[in-house]
Amino acid sequence: MRERWREMMMTRLTWALSGAFVIMGLGLMASVLVGSWPILMAPHSLGRLLSPLWDPLQGQWGILPFIVGSSVVTLLALCLAVPFALASAISVSRMLPPVVRPHATRVLAALTAIPSVVFGWWGLQMVVPVVRNLGGGSGFSLLAAAIVLAVMLWPTLSFLFAEALQSVSPSYVDASLALGATPDQTLVRILIPCAMPQLINAFLVAVARGLGETMAVQMVIGGQVAMPQGLLSPGATLTTQLLTDAALYPPGTRGHAALDVMALALVAAMAILVRISARWRVGT
Amino acid sequence: MAPNIRTESLTVSYRRTVVLRQISLEAVGGEVLALIGPSGCGKSTFLRALNRLVEETPGAHVTGRVFLGEMNIYSSAVDVTELRRRVGMVFQAPNPFPFSIFDNVAYGPRLRGVSDAAELRRIVERSLQEAALWDEVRGKLRRPALTLSGGQQQRLCIARALAVRPEVLLLDEPTAALDPVSTEKIEELVSNLRGRYTIVMVTHNLRQAARVSDRTAFFDDGSLVEVGLTRQIFTAPRDPRTEQYLTGRYFP
Amino acid sequence: MNQGRVLHWFALLVALGAAIVFLGLLTDTIREGLPHLTWQFLTTAPDERRGGGGIAPEIVNTVVMVGGALLVTAPLGLVVAIYQAEWQGRVHDGGVIDQVRATWLSVPSVVVGFIVYRVAVAWWHWPLSLATGGLALAVMNWPVMVTVSISALKRVPHAYREASLALGATRFDTVRRVVLPAALAELIDGWGWALARLAGESAALIITAGINVSAHWSVWGPGETLAVYIWYVRTEGVGADAGGVAAATALTLMMFIAVTLWLSGRLADWRRRAGH
Numbered sequence: 001m002r003e004r005w006r007e008m009m010m011t012r013l014t015w016a017l018s019g020a021f022v023i024m025g026l027g028l029m030a031s032v033l034v035g036s037w038p039i040l041m042a043p044h045s046l047g048r049l050l051s052p053l054w055d056p057l058q059g060q061w062g063i064l065p066f067i068v069g070s071s072v073v074t075l076l077a078l079c080l081a082v083p084f085a086l087a088s089a090i091s092v093s094r095m096l097p098p099v100v101r102p103h104a105t106r107v108l109a110a111l112t113a114i115p116s117v118v119f120g121w122w123g124l125q126m127v128v129p130v131v132r133n134l135g136g137g138s139g140f141s142l143l144a145a146a147i148v149l150a151v152m153l154w155p156t157l158s159f160l161f162a163e164a165l166q167s168v169s170p171s172y173v174d175a176s177l178a179l180g181a182t183p184d185q186t187l188v189r190i191l192i193p194c195a196m197p198q199l200i201n202a203f204l205v206a207v208a209r210g211l212g213e214t215m216a217v218q219m220v221i222g223g224q225v226a227m228p229q230g231l232l233s234p235g236a237t238l239t240t241q242l243l244t245d246a247a248l249y250p251p252g253t254r255g256h257a258a259l260d261v262m263a264l265a266l267v268a269a270m271a272i273l274v275r276i277s278a279r280w281r282v283g284t
Numbered sequence: 285m286a287p288n289i290r291t292e293s294l295t296v297s298y299r300r301t302v303v304l305r306q307i308s309l310e311a312v313g314g315e316v317l318a319l320i321g322p323s324g325c326g327k328s329t330f331l332r333a334l335n336r337l338v339e340e341t342p343g344a345h346v347t348g349r350v351f352l353g354e355m356n357i358y359s360s361a362v363d364v365t366e367l368r369r370r371v372g373m374v375f376q377a378p379n380p381f382p383f384s385i386f387d388n389v390a391y392g393p394r395l396r397g398v399s400d401a402a403e404l405r406r407i408v409e410r411s412l413q414e415a416a417l418w419d420e421v422r423g424k425l426r427r428p429a430l431t432l433s434g435g436q437q438q439r440l441c442i443a444r445a446l447a448v449r450p451e452v453l454l455l456d457e458p459t460a461a462l463d464p465v466s467t468e469k470i471e472e473l474v475s476n477l478r479g480r481y482t483i484v485m486v487t488h489n490l491r492q493a494a495r496v497s498d499r500t501a502f503f504d505d506g507s508l509v510e511v512g513l514t515r516q517i518f519t520a521p522r523d524p525r526t527e528q529y530l531t532g533r534y535f536p
Numbered sequence: 537m538n539q540g541r542v543l544h545w546f547a548l549l550v551a552l553g554a555a556i557v558f559l560g561l562l563t564d565t566i567r568e569g570l571p572h573l574t575w576q577f578l579t580t581a582p583d584e585r586r587g588g589g590g591i592a593p594e595i596v597n598t599v600v601m602v603g604g605a606l607l608v609t610a611p612l613g614l615v616v617a618i619y620q621a622e623w624q625g626r627v628h629d630g631g632v633i634d635q636v637r638a639t640w641l642s643v644p645s646v647v648v649g650f651i652v653y654r655v656a657v658a659w660w661h662w663p664l665s666l667a668t669g670g671l672a673l674a675v676m677n678w679p680v681m682v683t684v685s686i687s688a689l690k691r692v693p694h695a696y697r698e699a700s701l702a703l704g705a706t707r708f709d710t711v712r713r714v715v716l717p718a719a720l721a722e723l724i725d726g727w728g729w730a731l732a733r734l735a736g737e738s739a740a741l742i743i744t745a746g747i748n749v750s751a752h753w754s755v756w757g758p759g760e761t762l763a764v765y766i767w768y769v770r771t772e773g774v775g776a777d778a779g780g781v782a783a784a785t786a787l788t789l790m791m792f793i794a795v796t797l798w799l800s801g802r803l804a805d806w807r808r809r810a811g812h
Contacts, residue, residue, distance in 0.1 A: 014619035025636035087550035115736025180369035182540020212644030214739035270642035
């Protein structure tokens with residue numbers, strides 16, 4: 001009797017907490033949606049939102065500079081990080097002796113736990129002066145942010161790429177070598193194509209991390225709200241602007257709603273990435 | 285004429301463990317040589333030493349000599365990839381690449397730079413016919429290889445190996461993962477390939493060795509116990525260990 | 537062995553280049569931070585006017601907020617995972633809970649901070665404090681805990697559950713006596729990783745916990761953490777030796793994270809050996 005009562009209570013408890021989990025998760029999404037409603041529903045909302053002018057004093061809330069900043073920084077960072085990460089993954093999974101391999105993988109995994117603020121600090125120290133010397137200006141720029149982000153994404157990408165390559169069945173490698181393929185041919189024609197779904201998934205994870213990254217980027221990008229004029233010009237991203245302005249506009253103001261729109265854009269982008277990555281997982 | 289393949293005092297060790305000891309064995313051109321013996325006796329390693337695949341295992345060390353025809357395959361002048369083209373291999377579990385049927389068979393020729401579509405088609409068709417799979421996959425060559433049944437997949441792997449025109453075929457328990465009907469088809473195929481290729485085949489299935497091989501070699505604990513005509517080995521083995529193994533009374 | 541390995545060697549070269557850059561970053565932190573890392577630094581409060589000072593309150597704040605958030609969300613996440621893996625029978629990939637979990641997990645931390653700021657600070661009038669920051673960390677960590685727990689439960693062979701149920705055990709008993717002990721090693725591993733991740737969090741905390749410390753510690757007092765302090769010192773700080781202080785703080789934080797990962801890994805390994 002007591003057992004049945006306990007079983008029933010546990011059932012209800014797990015059910016109730018799962019319900020709370022779903023409600024809270026949906027609440028988070030709803031919160032940014034409702035918060036951005038006043039701006040989204042205003043006349044000509046899309047045109048005004050996508051304008052390049054962010055001027056709180058004039059009531060101009062164009063978020064285009066931040067969308068451009070986020071996209072450019074993330075894309076450039078990935079372009080820089082992917083070749084290095086792929087090379088590292090190949091080295092770890094195909095070149096290192098098998099005895100060392102698990103340790104190398106563990107080191108990579110541990111490096112992914114380095115806080116992003118440390119990368120930002122390092123960017124201030126090393127990257128910004130270099131960019132200043134090479135390109136002139138203050139050095140605080142989209143380029144500096146992309147470099148810092150690339151360094152930050154390298155361990156994550158390398159770790160996930162290595163996992164992807166190691167997931168390919170060794171019997172494929174044996175078969176390829178037995179047919180007279182060189183190790184290089186086996187890498188290009190068997191390992192990478194067979195690991196492609198996982199490689200793409202790893203890439204999408206890195207895109208998500210890059211888009212959502214705040215600190216490492218904020219510390220070196222310069223925080224300029226005008227449209228960036230090139231890679232060497234300072235700028236801002238959706239996340240950095242949210243960070244610097246979150247406490248600036250109280251709820252109910254236009255500015256707060258504009259921040260909600262930026263949060264909504266981020267959440268929507270993430271949701272899309274999650275969907276795409278789920279599709280790739282199914283495809284394997 | 286398919287070449288002989290002969291080992292002289294072949295010894296293989298992984299780090300400090302010796303897994304093959306002083307094996308001197310010859311497969312005569314065109315014959316089917318079966319390798320039998322308890323699990324872990326080194327027969328798969330022996331097979332992998334014949335195309336130098338054993339070297340891909342880190343820590344493996346090979347001494348002794350292996351002759352393919354007149355060529356010592358372990359001499360430093362030998363191009364490993366060229367050697368492996370001449371010595372094809374089929375593995376225990378069917379392992380077609382996750383590509384289409386066509387791309388699987390065309391994999392080897394493409395490695396050698398064959399890119400002409402008509403030429404590739406001809407090679408693929410010929411190889412599939414030789415592996416007795418053509419009739420079942422004709423018109424479906426663009427389908428993923430993994431949609432085939434296990435037995436078909438294994439014959440596809442044989443076709444893939446044949447597509448590079450090898451002279452020797454190494455079969456590592458090719459029917460271990462298959463049902464009886466597929467097994468019979470593979471055995472029939474092996475019988476048909478006899479004469480055109482020198483075939484060395486590892487098997488756990490003694491009846492299979494008796495059915496398809498010309499000669500049989502019995503391995504135990506890394507050593508070659510005896511080798512002889514299959515009929516002789518199965519009816520009048522010279523070594524008591526062979527007899528015990530064949531009658532199921534062998535407990536090493 | 538080395539025929540046709542040109543690409544491989546090239547990859548190794550490129551990888552070494554990347555590793556050297558990374559190593560440079562680490563040694564740079566150590567070289568600059570180590571001289572500052574004294575006992576006094578670890579046990580005194582920051583002193584901005586005279587420059588330098590220590591990071592004692594930041595250490596306490598980090599431990600309290602991160603520990604509190606983990607203690608609250610670990611059981612909450614485990615229960616949600618148990619509901620899916622044990623009560624529903626199987627985890628619906630793409631089910632409602634799974635979709636919510638995946639989306640929530642991907643929300644950037646600064647967005648979580650922004651929402652928590654609106655709800656807790658603007659609506660409920662909570663101060664920028666340890667409590668608010670802890671709430672933000674908890675909101676961020678709940679889906680992580682669900683994910684960690686689900687993957688740990690998934691690794692428990694189904695046969696264990698069937699064996700237990702076949703012996704007449706209730707579902708609750710099966711979970712408590714069979715599934716959870718078998719999953720514990722993976723759970724410890726996952727909790728360690730979550731702890732490390734939370735300790736490095738800063739964006740959400742800048743918004744919700746504030747960027748200073750008070751002389752009188754309280755849950756409702758401002759709660760700057762180590763990670764936030766690094767950011768503050770380097771971007772807003774005016775002290776003369778800001779570089780050294782930031783490096784030493786970064787070093788402390790990374791050591792804290794390394795020790796956390798190492799300890800949880802060892803503990804998980806020990807559990808694994810005990811279990812099998």
